[in-house]
Amino acid sequence: MKKLKVAERELAALPACGRAPLFVAALAASAGAARGREVASRTLLTPEVISITARSGQLVPRPALSRSPAPSVQCRVMSGRAWVSRAASAAWVLSAALAAASLLPLDAEQLHASVGGFAVMNCHLDFPFGNEIPYHLQWDKDGDVIFSWYSGEGAARVADRWGGRVRRVLDGRLGLGRGSINVSAVRETDAGLYRCRVTFPNRTPPARNNGTYYQLQVDGGNLIVTPPMNVTVLEGERAELECLPKNPSSVVEWFRDGAPLSALPELALRSERPANGSLVLRRAASSDPGEYECRVQDPDHASQSASAFLDVQYKAKVVYAPKERYLPYGKPASLDCHFSANPPLTNLRWEKDGFLFDPYNVPGVFYSRNGSLLFNQVDESHEGEYSCTPYNTLGSEGPSPGVRVRVQRPPALAARPQPLYVARLGATLTLPCASTARNHHDQPLVHWARKDGSELPAGRHNLDDGNLTIVDVTEDDRGVYVCTVSNEAATVDVETELLVENMPPRAPYNLTVRPAADSLHLTWVPGHNGLEVDYNVWYRERTVSEWRTMKILTRGVTEATLVGLRPGTEYELRVLSQDLIGDGLFSKPVFTRTLGSLEEEELVDAVEGEQVAFASATTEENDIPISSEGGELEVTVRLIDEGALVRWRREPRDSSRCTVRWYEGAAPGERLLATGHTLHDYMLVSGAEEGARYWARVQCASGAGGAGLRVPEYARLRGVAAGCAAAALLLAALAGALFAARRRLCARRLPPAPRCDKRLR
Secondary structure, three states: OEEEEOOOOOOOOEOOOOOOOOEEEEEEEOOOEEOOEEOOOEEEOOOOOEEEOOOOOOEEEOOOOOOOOOOEEEEEEEEOOEEOOHHHOEEEEEEOOOOOOOOOOOOOEEEEEEOOOEEEEOOOOOOHHHOOOOOEEEEEEOOEEEEEEEOOOOOOEEOHHHOOOEEEOOOHHHOOOOOOEEEEOOOHHHOEEEEEEEEOOOOOOOEOOOOEEEEEEEEOOOOEEEOOOOEEEEOOOOEEEOOEEOOOOOEEEEEEOOEEHHHOHHHHHOEEOOOOOOEEEOOOOOOOOEEEEEEEEOOOOOEEEEEEEEEEEEEEEEEEOOOEEEEEOOOOEEEOOEEEEEOOOOEEEEEEOOEEEOHHHOOOEEEOOOOOEEEOOOOHHHOEEEEEEEEEOOEEOOOOOOEEEEEEOOOOEEEOOOOEEEEEOOOOEEEOOEEOOOOOOOOOEEEEEEOOOOOOOOOOEEEEOOEEEEOOOOHHHOEEEEEEEEOOOOEEEEEEEEEEEOOOOOOOEEEEEEEOOOEEEEEEEOOOOHHHOEEEEEEEEOOOOOOEEEEOOOOOOOEEEEEOOOOOOEEEEEEEEEOOOOEEEEOOOEEEEOOOHHHHHHOHHHHOOOOOOEEEEEOOOOOOOOOOOOEEOEEEEEEEOOEEEEEEEOOOOOOOOEEEEEEEOOOOOOEEEEEEEEOOOEEEEOOOOOOOEEEEEEEEOOEEEEEEEEOOOHHHHHHHHHHHHHHHHHHHHHHHHHHHHHHHHHHHHOOOOOOOOHHHO
16 A cells, blocks of 8 residues: 655645546545554545546545545546456555545436435336346445345335335336335435445346436534434324434424414323423324424524324224114115224125125125215115124224114105295285104104295294294295205205285374364374375365365375365365375375464464475465575476476585475465475475476575476477468468469460371371
8 A cells, every 4th residue: 555645735646546438436444543454434535525537537635625534545446337356456545634525426416305304316227138137226325235125025124224214216107217215304414425236146247237326415404403204103002203403402392284282182191292302192093193393493593394294003993873874765875884994994894684795795785985885776675784894904993883774765745835825914824834644754844944045034933733824924024935844864845935915005094183274284193104105185175075185295294284274164184195006095084173363363372383294275475584594595496207306405514304385476486386395405396287387495404595497388389380280281282282273374375286197298
């Protein structure tokens, strides 16, 4: 062995020991010796430490080297993939500060993995002449064997530190070779050079162009030294997930499927937390499988996490079995076996009445993929007590409790409702729906509901033997009702529709009259839904047969004042209600008498200041007093198809009720026709006559104003138009007659035409 001395951080050139195209590799062995023996640990020198010239194979250590012990550098030559004999190699001792690193082969592939992650290393197999023969697959890391497998053997041999973390990747769909491995739960110490070697024990030479180099670099290993790895245990056994932090003062927290263990009290009671950060489950349960994650946080608040999966295997067992099961007669049905198994189910056995039940020997019964029994058409022969027993590779926990299967026919209706019912408001309606009882079967259940999902009328309905009775029918009761008759076998639905017959509004009642000398103030109580009803007041003198009417312009007003009446005269009053459908009923008549002149003076103080809605056929004073604080309102009157529309503008803050007086004649009005009250800024007045003049007076809290309206005389205009058209036709006829007469006159004055004599030709 030759020695070469160089200073620290000085370049050292080693003579070449091979010629191209031979592959040159350099191994560095520790210079330390024990009792004169050379230490056997050797590592390949990395390109960061030694550079090799392409042609001569000369080794040139780089200056960035660590201190002693000085390694001995051995140059070995390999042709293809086989090392040349030891005699063909030379060795030197480099007394320099070379780091104990590795020189990567030229075809080494760089891999990166994080702590707790995984790394897949590909390795394709090359068989002689393309024919597969027995082979030996071996993976080593930095010269140490971590995985060894002989073709034909069942299980591979894995080094102790790599147990459960290294396994073959047999999925050819990923494009990986048959010698590929997957390293899971990567640790910081897993970084290094990996080599795949394939040899053929029954062939000479045993080696071929097989093998791959990978340089694995582990990232993020600054907090976790030993991450957790996937663990598989049996139910009831002890399970441990490792998570060793680099700093003992770091805080380790565990999570299952993203939830902290503190949020899982049942799991927390069965778990332990040793000082090394691991998670120990004293007795694993079938509900424990999942992804477990450990999160490490050091005193500087830097954090890192790693996760692994826990799989708990157990015998197949039944988790639920009903006591009874009803199957519908004549229809398809299924009988399920609710089980849980890990590993998956391998077999399921059914028994009926204590005997083996094989669906393959029973017509009309089949197995489903999940082990359920499928009945093509249920009949009475399928009744009995069934039980199921699930199996997997670990065995079975035993059969399920017996399930009593009963065959039941669908419910039949003894009475069903009609498709349509029409009821009056306030009436009582009964909708029949009864089921037929069968021997040895439970009575079917009858349930009523509305199809739109709303509730049945509270306090106004009752059920008696399936019949639905609705008391005091209202408008809200209209709709479709559904009667549902059900048993354990089937459900039958019957629908019926309820229509509510519209009724005219009830007649007003409790008419009260306050008489005056020339007016009567009338009030009443609405009979039904007064806010949506219009009213007309009918009145006449007792000695006169002709009735006079007054329409209340504002809906909801239940008072009116009749003015322009004769003093000391007896009158008959009635109130007629109307809605959108038509006229309702008259109220009972009330008879009263207007006051005389003396009686009027006594009641002036009692009626002063009251504001009521009234209509009249008399003349009112021209001017209406306005509050000194009020202003002039801008009032407009426009003629539309429905009548005259009165509109006004008032202050936005003014929300008081306004009074509208409708006069006949020009401003300020000659005769008061109607008076109305409203909270809006408009009012519609009907009954405008052609050719008439009207005046509208509006008085509000913020002011008063008025406007006039002249209704065109449409009949007169139509007459004038018709006359003009007739005159035009007459003139046209006259012009035509004159033209015809002129032509006849001209024809008479012309000389006769000469006659042609054929004899003169």
